[in-house]
Amino acid sequence: MSRLHESQDPDFRRLNSSLEFDRRLWRQDIAQSRAHVRMLAQRGVVQSADRDALLAGLDAVEQELSEDRFPFDAEDEDIHTAIERRVTEIAGTAGKRLHTARSRNDQVATDVAMYTRERARQARRLLSALMAALLARAEEHADWPLPGYTHLQRAQPVYLGHHLLAYFWMFARDRSRFAFAERQASRLPLGAGALAGVNFDTDRMAVARELGFEELVVNSIDAVSGRDFVLGYLSAAATCATHLSRLGAELVLWSSSEFGFCELPDAWSSGSSIMPQKKNPDAAELLRAKAPRIVAHLAALHGVLHGLPLAYNKDLQEDALPARAHERGG
Amino acid sequence: MSRLHESQDPDFRRLNSSLEFDRRLWRQDIAQSRAHVRMLAQRGVVQSADRDALLAGLDAVEQELSEDRFPFDAEDEDIHTAIERRVTEIAGTAGKRLHTARSRNDQVATDVAMYTRERARQARRLLSALMAALLARAEEHADWPLPGYTHLQRAQPVYLGHHLLAYFWMFARDRSRFAFAERQASRLPLGAGALAGVNFDTDRMAVARELGFEELVVNSIDAVSGRDFVLGYLSAAATCATHLSRLGAELVLWSSSEFGFCELPDAWSSGSSIMPQKKNPDAAELLRAKAPRIVAHLAALHGVLHGLPLAYNKDLQEDALPARAHERGG
């Protein structure tokens, strides 16, 4: 693959593998490869027989990954090379075409953009459901009196419905934040190659259309250097998580015996063997507790990008972790 | 002012004063008061004689503040009460009307929203100028060859113009981030009162129009509880600062004798008495160095809002510092 004659040290290989970070991108990577191969065939860069072999190979790999039986190899450096290796094992020499007119640098940027877009879209859907739930609860309690607080001191009476709608509006704004983040992630990096474009007469707009991107990243160096669209997503997520933490904190407060404004259902409480009278609002506490982690992911990615020279650097691998930890821990 | 009979402890008064934080809001506070007073007169809540006295008093106070000769008093708790006290000294009893149909809770939220909007607008202007400068430099160097780097290893040749345009596009996106932040700050909180609205037949849209707000914050509890529009501004500022840090870091690298890609003008370098051959890129280093501070301001405001019960809490005073430190230190 390069001028390096000596084989890699196992410790280096283990450190260098980004599979732990990018394995979760396999769906995006396969969808991207399909679009890429179809475009290459359309432009005559790849024969239609090779295209068909590649698409069949990608189907087989998708099946293996979705059934959790994909044979990862110790030499797989990342999800892109793992899939390419496996497609080549399945589809034969056609598999080598998968990397034509593409570098891992623009490939991973594209996967991450797709992933980010999908997460932003999902966040919007979940927020819509949450807003509907809040609206329903607010309507049910439209005229329930509640002390309104400032400084946690009773200030003026309000209605519970009115209080709940304060959250409705916060989440409405958060939804528009995720919509903005989604648009920021809707520019296709693919076609930038390693950093200077590719030597083939490709059709980037065709790929963009198939993958649902609205625009192209115009500048090839820009396309592989940054992850500001991930910062955008994490900014929206952090603000939303902070709003959720306030809701969680109020539910904890309200379910205390001193406030007694709500009683949690048994099905959503934990108990205590030593103190059988207790009904602990664990879910509300966790709602409160998650925000600092999301904010930290945002700060960490800023830290990774801080002062980083253009174009691609291995440091960018760290873009993936925040999203993943968010996904798994959240 | 309240049931508190004992006078405040001097230590408490000193701690509690937010003047250090909100003094910078005086322009917004006066503009807001003018719009508020005009609207109150329009609705018949305030007599036109009182309105005129108040407007004259506000003019006088503005003059004092802009000439840095406003007589602050040890008992002034914040910029709002300082201005109201002073207007009353100047305008007589009419001054008391300034607080009609308004609480410091919605008043400060409105000041901060105005301030944020103005800062976002200013950032967009500065980014446009920076983009124009980059474009001019890129055109001048459209065909200057430059090694393109990945992993800081020479990868493929590019043109310097192309490299500079990578930054052009980053800042273009940042400009749209500030535009989004500006829109998020374009909802008027005023009218929310302490948290439950006001007992006067006011015209919030008239105030919004005069102050350049596009919409109203619909929910009064929401209006005084949060500062997510500041988070939005700081998110945009943090991403932009991270981009600037990359530009600064490249200028430092390029002006090293090893890279030697650029030479700084004497007028923009610092020297050394011990090492007369040196030409230090201090400005580029500072461009690199500022980003972590902006990111930290963003994280700090998230921290302040984390788990905070509705509605207004004194903690929100801390919203001001990030913007101010940014302003002064930047």
Added chain:
Amino acid sequence: MSRLHESQDPDFRRLNSSLEFDRRLWRQDIAQSRAHVRMLAQRGVVQSADRDALLAGLDAVEQELSEDRFPFDAEDEDIHTAIERRVTEIAGTAGKRLHTARSRNDQVATDVAMYTRERARQARRLLSALMAALLARAEEHADWPLPGYTHLQRAQPVYLGHHLLAYFWMFARDRSRFAFAERQASRLPLGAGALAGVNFDTDRMAVARELGFEELVVNSIDAVSGRDFVLGYLSAAATCATHLSRLGAELVLWSSSEFGFCELPDAWSSGSSIMPQKKNPDAAELLRAKAPRIVAHLAALHGVLHGLPLAYNKDLQEDALPARAHERGG
């Protein structure tokens, strides 16, 4: 287990399970249980037959966990209840004694303290090895001239050995930071119960001695409320990671063709298929890239603890993540 009559909602159970966070504590949990059981038998709280059954059960569970064949159950809320359940399945009713004179609140605090102590000790060992390596390299290059830089401008000549020893001293200080963190984690929380102590005549010092703690946490509320010893560990780790990031950044710089101060071995470089001349310093880039994540973990735990009322809250589950992500990603 409590007054809750309705069974837990599966969604709640999934959210509420902290197994993902505390599974890694199994070694500490078993060691703690052994010491606890021995002490209880010593004090006559548990019969020696029960003690033996419990110790045998703990041995069996340890075997299962170390061979990755422990039968986790969907109802296991955390590692403590999972182990207790399994010991009871194996040891019969004696298993119920495992929870005597202990609450999950002091139990998890103890596990985390042990884990933190061990990580700090391991960090010291690794730093000693790194310092030895730096010293050896410095001696080999004691008289190799190197430009000394300020502002990345050549300033005064130094020796490479001298430059490498700058890092030696940074890591020496970091080692003393981990030693301090280790001492901070050397106070035993066990015995605090849920928050108010336990109703048995236990011998906390015996448990402390067996588990290698130097002191007891004196105040029971304090013992279950905080995780400042984790903050201490993460502070040391963050400073050390920032020092490592500087070393990584210099290696990246030095291996550029412009600086050319070092050449990476093939076995520790990655190549490029498109650009066969390249030798990428991925390991050095990752050394640089990890610091922001560690700093973010530190900030996140501060965020979780911010404003949290005493004593135990479910939020404290989030203490575990930083250490774990550090462990796995680092």
Added chain:
Amino acid sequence: MSRLHESQDPDFRRLNSSLEFDRRLWRQDIAQSRAHVRMLAQRGVVQSADRDALLAGLDAVEQELSEDRFPFDAEDEDIHTAIERRVTEIAGTAGKRLHTARSRNDQVATDVAMYTRERARQARRLLSALMAALLARAEEHADWPLPGYTHLQRAQPVYLGHHLLAYFWMFARDRSRFAFAERQASRLPLGAGALAGVNFDTDRMAVARELGFEELVVNSIDAVSGRDFVLGYLSAAATCATHLSRLGAELVLWSSSEFGFCELPDAWSSGSSIMPQKKNPDAAELLRAKAPRIVAHLAALHGVLHGLPLAYNKDLQEDALPARAHERGG
């Protein structure tokens, strides 16, 4: 001063001036200069007449600075050059000797170390006073029953004294954290010169003794490159601030009418004109609200140091801000 022929651009000079950051170091800078001058005279590097002129000049400058009538000049780049310029104006050509065997790089590192040490010492003093106050309150309420909480649910009864002592122990640990930070800042950087030592036969230990440093920074590159002792101070401050935020949050909770566990004195409460029944716990809210800012300063300095090549870089100017903002805003 250097080979730079063109004079500095006023914009550059304004950006480059670090006076806003290091002005607060004037006391340390003067004390350092006194010790430095005495040592130089002792070693015969400076004549005793020059020493006396310099010491008299430093006295005069100290007087001017302490009376806030020091004549700053637009060309003063930092506090060190400002003081040196002024001493030269007062003491004549002897003033030039002030910079002998010293660089601004080791000079500022020494000032910051002294400043950090003093702040850490002050924090320890304040914590001792706070611990004494908590102990006194705990003794007064040794047998006052209080519900003990977990998950903010009443769990087991405790005594108020016991609860207060939980904070006593947190602050005791914080005090030992500041003691550790103080020791970390007790190594003298002076003597490192710009980065490679100085060409005079100086006596670093004499300076260390006069300034109260326990040891020397051994490696000259290390001495001017880092600020990890500031990270150490900020780590201690962040943990302490997080503990204070918990105390503040509990006071807010306890002074709510729902909890009603304490009543704030009038002298330490703020009221409301609209809601005369209110007694707002502003001081407790601010105690809660400050922690995120301190944590952010710590994270920001980590960010500044991240990936920074040795030795001195202008970025290090940013070390000063956190301490200063902490000082003024706290």
